[in-house]
Amino acid sequence: MSNDTDQDKPHLSISAHVVVQLGEELVTDKEQSILELVKNCYDADTTDCDIFIEPEWVVDPIENPDIYFSLFPDRLGKSKEKLLAEKVGKIVIKDDGDGMNNDAVQNSWLRISSSAKRPEKGKEKAATKSGRTPVGDKGLGRLATMKLGKIIRLTTSQKGESERRSLWFSWGDFTEDKDLTEVPVYIEPATKKNDKDEKGSEITIIGLKELKEWEQDSFVSKDLVRDLSKLVSPFLEKKGFFINIHYGGNCYEISHLSDQALNLASCAYHWIWVDGKIQHKGRISENLFFGTGDGTASAEFNRVFRNARNRDKFIERLLSNKKVKQFNLKVDKSPGLFTLDYEDEIGDSIPQSKGYGYAKDPGPFSAQIYDFNLSRRSREALSASGVTSDLIKSTGIQIFRDGFLVRFDEDWLGLSQEQTGGSSYYGLRPGNTIGYFAISNKSNPGLVEKSDREAFVDNDEFRGFLYLARKAKDKEIALREILRREYRGFLKDLSSEQSESSSPADAIKATKESFSKQGVILKEAIQSLEHLGSLDDKKAYESIGGVITSLQNVAKDQEKKNAQIEYIDRHVEGAEEVNLRLLEAAAVGLTARSISHELHQYSRQLKQGIDGIKAVNKSESPRVYR
Structure with missing residues (x-):
């Protein structure tokens, strides 16, 4: 029988520094780091998520000695008279959600890669009290904060409690010579609440990295607001969730393309995959036929659509086309030209085809796609609605899970492969087309994101999702090509008629x-x-x-x-x-x-x-x- 004690037996341990390595590689930029914390606010059933950015914040060695010496360990032991308050900056992300009790703080928030929101294998995620499906289930969101600053502090309380609990730790303590359990966690004295109904959590990041960049007004008011807007679905507000950024005495709301701007699209498509069918609905505007130029294309457009007789003849020609009839086009009573409404029957199983082997049904999802004609006339109209053509070109077609972006290949839908040159301007061009696919944890559990939120795991459900999304896109492009040929043919016939009559x-x-x-x-x-x-x-x-x-x-x-x-x-x-x-x-x-x-x-x-x-x-x- 061995005399070795349990402590002397070979065993695995983990260096605290591995957490730093994970955090550094977990997300690519500041915006994604903030978004991971915003997701936690959403999961807490909050209505408002307020982000306070204070690059001018000063840490005082007397008021906050532990934090001060954690940020400046080389000053420990020096005369207090020689210690000066230091501008280090901070970011506070605050919500009025459910908050956390002591057990949740100890066994979930302080436990790396642990999340009470993660479902048991084979089961659906439990919805929140307000019916939201949790989106922050990786248990790694707080690691992303090391991209932002050096210290992370949590302050939280639940409804009915009289005090708020607070604790913090420093990423600087996650060194190679320490085990993870040896990293100090600082417990701050509880603070009394003015109102027992007050609840929610605050995450504070202290000691901002790249402080000079945060001090630039344009970085926050323009770049950060713009980039965060791209990471959040414009329809989150319909779920009662609002994101506000406070900086320099101003409040900036996350902004999205307005309905006024979206109504300027030459085509708008709405796709729904459910019960073995892709349902297609949409609107086609006259602008589809305008082209991208203002010379010959403009003259041709005016000849057809600024002449009531020619316009009626063209519409009649399209609606009588046998190939067009399968798309169920109808004259639009609104400012548009046509509406479309049809179904593409796929069946109970995804067809096995090259590049999509063993594809499976990913579960119900929907998409909204908007195609813009960026001619001079269209750019002027967009500008009047507060949208630049550069914003259209940089947005692309995105994937949102429960309202939050999953970063992915910009041309994952394969639009650039469809693009042709010359006079064929009827395909969905990557620089002119924006939109999103909406998936959820509840309906699409098989679509698994990688830990860095930068892509999906390549599994059967993901291949099924790709097949269906591209199938929907191909059907729309087929319709556009038919419309293109009919338009060119009509112009040719019109020219023949006009050549016989006087110019x-x-x-x-x-x-x-x-x-x-x-x-x-x-x-x-x-x-x-x-x-x-x-x-x-x-x-x-x-x-x-x-x-x-x-x-x-x-x-x-x-x-x-x-x-x-x-x-x-x-x-x-x-x-x-x-x-x-x-x-x-x-x-x-x-x-x-x-x-x-x-x-x-x-x-x-x-x-x-x-x-x-x-x-x-x-x-x-x-x-x-x-």
Whole structure:
């Protein structure tokens, strides 16, 4: 029998420094670190998550001696008179959620990689009191704080308690020469609460890394707010969860694309995978056909959609296309052009295909995709709604689990593979398309994130998810290609029709020639009437005097209109786009029609006057004037 004591037996131990290694590699940046703490606020059923950033915060050696010497261990033992308060900065993330009791603090928060929110194997996560599915179940969120600062402090209490408990530790104590159990945890004296109904938790990070960057106003007010906005779904607010960033006396709300901006999308798609079917709903706007340029593409667009007759003919052509009918397009009564509503039957099992071997149903999920036409006109409209084209280009199509981003390959949906060059601008381009796929822990437990939240584990459910997402995308691209071909065909037919008829310039030329001929007729008629009026017959002259005055007025008006036509003609030569716009100015045609009607009326009066003069002349012999 061995005489070795249990302490002398070979055994495994873990250096405290391994935690630092984990934390450094766990997340890639400050934004993700903050997001991990925000997730804990969400899980605590809070309504508001408030983030206070205070880079000017000072640690005092008298008020906070333990924290001070933890940050500056080399100053320990020096004269208190020589110790100066030091600007170190801090970040506080505060919620009014459930808070934690002593047992939760000791056995969950202080136990690395432990989480009470993690479900038993094969079971679903238990929902919170308000029905939220917990998102922070890795038990590693607090490790991410070492990206932000040197000390992490927890202050928490539950409803009904009279005091708040507080403790902290320093990442600087996680050294290679210590076992994990030897890292000191500092317990602070409990503080009394003013109201027993007060509850919630505060996480404070003290001793900010890269302090100078935090001191830059633009870093927080612009960069941090923008980047955090990308990490959080715009629909979290519908679940009663709001994130506010306090800095320099200002409060910044996490911002998202407004409905006003999203309504400017050329196409909007909503996909739902459930019960073996991909349900497709969406809206297609006229902007889909505008193209990306403002030259020929703009002229073609105006020819079709700024002409009521052509627009109706194009819509009729599309809806009668056999291939289009499978997408169940209907004319949209809103400012859009069409709505679509159809189902793509997949079946109970995912088809086995190349690249998706052994794929399985990942569970129900949904997606919303918005495609923007970033022409000059569209960019101006987006700018008016507070959105830049750069924001559209940098957002992409993301995956949110219960409202929080899972970072993944930017082009995971394969849009760049579909992109073609030249005049084919109807595919979903990666720089013009934004949106998100919504998954959840409850419905999609088989979609497992890696510990760093940067990707998914490549398993059967993930391959099934990829297959279905790309299948939905392919169906939409197929529809867009059909629409593209029909649009190009319609333009070709329209050009053929227009080549057989007169061009805008020809129409103007014909109008000018008509006006010129009418002018000659008017002048000859007036001269004839004036000659007849010289007859010594007062009755005949009086009968045509009013006609002469009216015809003179018409002639003057005709000369004005002719000058206007000359002006238009000079400005449309060689300008096809301007010619098209002149088609909208139907006033020229209306004016010509109006004058024509007036000439007919005056011609009848003229004929009556001439007939009267002829009757008088027949009853009198000609007179000779000397």
